[in-house]
Amino acid sequence: MSHPAQIRIPATYMRGGTSKGVFFLLQDLPLAAQQPGAARDALLMRVIGSPDPYGKQTDGMGGATSSTSKCVIIGRSNQPGHDVDYLYGQVSIDQPLVDWSGNCGNLSSAVGPFAIANGLVDPARVPEDGHCSVRIWQANIGKTILAAVPMCAGAVQETGDFELDGVSFPAAEIALEFLHPAEDDGAGGSMFPTGNLLDQLEVRGIGMLSATMINAGIATIFVNAAELGLTGRELQNEINSDDQRLAMFESIRAHGALRMGLINHLDEAKTRQHTPKIAFVAPPSSYTTSSGKTLAAADIDVLVRAMSMGKLHHAMMATCAVAIATAASVPGTLVNLAAGGAARESLRFGHPSGSLRVGAKAELVDGVWTVTKARMSRSARILMEGWVRVPG
Numbered sequence: 001m002s003h004p005a006q007i008r009i010p011a012t013y014m015r016g017g018t019s020k021g022v023f024f025l026l027q028d029l030p031l032a033a034q035q036p037g038a039a040r041d042a043l044l045m046r047v048i049g050s051p052d053p054y055g056k057q058t059d060g061m062g063g064a065t066s067s068t069s070k071c072v073i074i075g076r077s078n079q080p081g082h083d084v085d086y087l088y089g090q091v092s093i094d095q096p097l098v099d100w101s102g103n104c105g106n107l108s109s110a111v112g113p114f115a116i117a118n119g120l121v122d123p124a125r126v127p128e129d130g131h132c133s134v135r136i137w138q139a140n141i142g143k144t145i146l147a148a149v150p151m152c153a154g155a156v157q158e159t160g161d162f163e164l165d166g167v168s169f170p171a172a173e174i175a176l177e178f179l180h181p182a183e184d185d186g187a188g189g190s191m192f193p194t195g196n197l198l199d200q201l202e203v204r205g206i207g208m209l210s211a212t213m214i215n216a217g218i219a220t221i222f223v224n225a226a227e228l229g230l231t232g233r234e235l236q237n238e239i240n241s242d243d244q245r246l247a248m249f250e251s252i253r254a255h256g257a258l259r260m261g262l263i264n265h266l267d268e269a270k271t272r273q274h275t276p277k278i279a280f281v282a283p284p285s286s287y288t289t290s291s292g293k294t295l296a297a298a299d300i301d302v303l304v305r306a307m308s309m310g311k312l313h314h315a316m317m318a319t320c321a322v323a324i325a326t327a328a329s330v331p332g333t334l335v336n337l338a339a340g341g342a343a344r345e346s347l348r349f350g351h352p353s354g355s356l357r358v359g360a361k362a363e364l365v366d367g368v369w370t371v372t373k374a375r376m377s378r379s380a381r382i383l384m385e386g387w388v389r390v391p392g
Contacts, residue, residue, distance in 0.1 A: 004392030011047075011388040012114060017106030017378040018166040018315040018353070019067045022047055022388060023114050026075030026085075041089075041098040044071045046390045048091045055094055061388060062091065066309035069093050072107055076120055082137040082144065083122075084115045090274040090309065099274035102218045103138050105318025109174045109378035111136050112147030113156045117382070128154045141218075148175040158381040165289070165354025166315030171379035178322050178374045181360075182216040191216055191362075191369050193260045197332040203255045206248065212334040213260050216360075216371060217322025219276035221256035222334045225303070232282025232303035235290050235352045239305075239312040249307050253278040277320050279306035281338040290314065290352050300355050301347040302328065302339040315353040322374040324349055325358035330369055 007030065012023040032039035045051065048069055049060015062069040073087040088107060090099040112134035115121050126132050129151055136145040150157040150172045160172035182191035194213055201211040201221075212222040225232040228248070239245055254269035257276050263269055281304050284297040306313050306320045316324075327335035328347045339347055346359035360374040 006389040007392055008387040008389055009047075011386070012382055013061065013384040014107075014110040014114060014380060014382055015167070016104075016108065016110030016380040017164065017318050019070060019104060019106035020063060020383070021068075021070035021072050021088075021104070021107050021110075022061050023072045023074060023110070025118060026073050029073070036100075043390065044089050044098055045091055045096065047071065047388050050091050051094050051096045053094060057093060062093065064093060065314070066090070066093075066311060067106075067314065069309075070104060070107060071098075072104075072111070072114075074111060074114055074118070074120065077135075077137050079137040082135045084111065084120050084134070085137045085139045086111045086145075087139045092273060092309070095273075097271065097273065099272065100140055101272055102275040103140050103143070103319050105176075105178070105217060105320070105322060105376075106378060108136065108138070108145050108318065109147065109176060110380035111145070112149040112174065113158070113380050113382070116149060116151075116156050126154075127151050143181060144179040146177040146179065150174070160379070162377065162379050164377075164379055165291075165351070165356065167379065171381055173377050174379055175377050176318070176375070178217060180370075180372060181322050181374050182214070182326060182369075182371050191326070191371065197330060198334065199259070201252070201256060201259060203252050205251065209252065210334060211256060212327055213256055213276075214323055214327050214333070215260075216326035217374060218317070218319035219257075219260060219262060220306075220320055220323035220327075221253060221260075221276055221278045222323075222327060223252060223278065223280050224334060224338075225280040225282040225305070228280060230280060230282075230305075231285070232280060232305060232350075233285060233287035234305055234312070236312050236314055239307075246310060249278055250310060253307070273309050277306055277308065277317065277323070279304055279320060279324070281335055283338050283340075284350065287350070289354050291354070293354065295350055295355060299348070300350040301344075302335060302349050304335070304349045304351060306351075312352070316349075316351040316356060318376060318378060321349075321356060321358050321376055322360070325360035325374045325376070326362060326371050329360045329362040329371070
């Protein structure tokens with residue numbers, strides 16, 4: 001009995017921010033997978049090792065967490081004034097699903113270095129030293145991201161002394177700007193799709209909850225930690241080992257998605273796992289991070305914990321950090337109120353692994369809130385490059 005040989009596909013395994021993913025050049029994918037559809041999804045799931053009923057992704061490149069079950073496809077941009085098109089797929093661990101509904105802000109930091117290394121940026125714009133500005137079209141959500149990638153002796157600088165909580169080792173800093181992160185977001189075209197900065201969200205079996213629902217960076221539902229019997233200081237195990245709390249958050253997420261117009265029926269949330277995100281906030285207080293470091297209340301402006309693919313994230317998704325920065329800059333949102341209620345263009349928030357400084361400037365124009373850009377710094381590096389293999 002004959003068996004098909006494995007297929008070899010050129011790929012690069014990269015860390016970007018607090019995530020890892022398998023990066024592909026569009027033209028390197030098998031022809032059937034160069035277009036959206038079932039063939040592409042099946043290929044990426046097999047690369048990552050999903051669906052895996054054991055939840056380990058042992059027979060693939062995935063790391064059995066939402067932060068490490070990701071694929072990225074990069075190609076020369078079809079958009080004027082952009083260098084590359086960046087398409088991101090969040091691969092479910094135990095379900096046969098690739099969610100294309102949102103961006104990964106953490107892996108956005110790896111797109112610029114990958115593009116430069118693969119000759120996708122005009123050599124005339126790549127300096128020997130200094131910074132190369134890579135203009136990225138985020139194809140999932142139709143947004144522009146600017147990445148300032150450090151260069152040294154004509155190559156991407158990957159090592160450095162920039163420290164990012166949630167990543168064990170320092171690396172070179174990559175500054176990211178997310179331009180107009182709340183425009184044409186696919187959920188009513190408004191930063192606040194319900195028309196309110198603060199809503200009362202009715203959740204079956206739970207009751208009424210205060211909520212800020214925002215589209216900036218990624219669709220996000222913010223709720224008060226105290227209303228859920230939480231402190232905002234929780235670490236991963238306190239949430240992820242509690243099936244009842246996980247079910248509660250998923251129920252809130254589904255009801256919020258329905259209220260935001262992202263789904264038409266509650267059951268649709270099961271097939272839209274990547275968005276919206278749900279996060280809970282609290283005023284600053286001191287706590288011990290997952291690495292054992294003490295973070296003082298005086299060193300942060302607000303506490304935020306966020307769920308990703310049904311689990312508490314070990315740090316913070318960068319797209320959710322954009323939502324945090326934007327919401328904090330608008331007086332009257334839950335994030336702004338938890339941070340003290342003052343108008344602000346930047347803040348430092350505490351997450352399970354430490355803290356992160358983010359910035360955004362929101363303006364009220366003709367009665368509508370808008371934001372031109374959100375800013376943060378990440379780091380990225382190549383972990384391995386060569387070929388991935390999948391059964392034929």
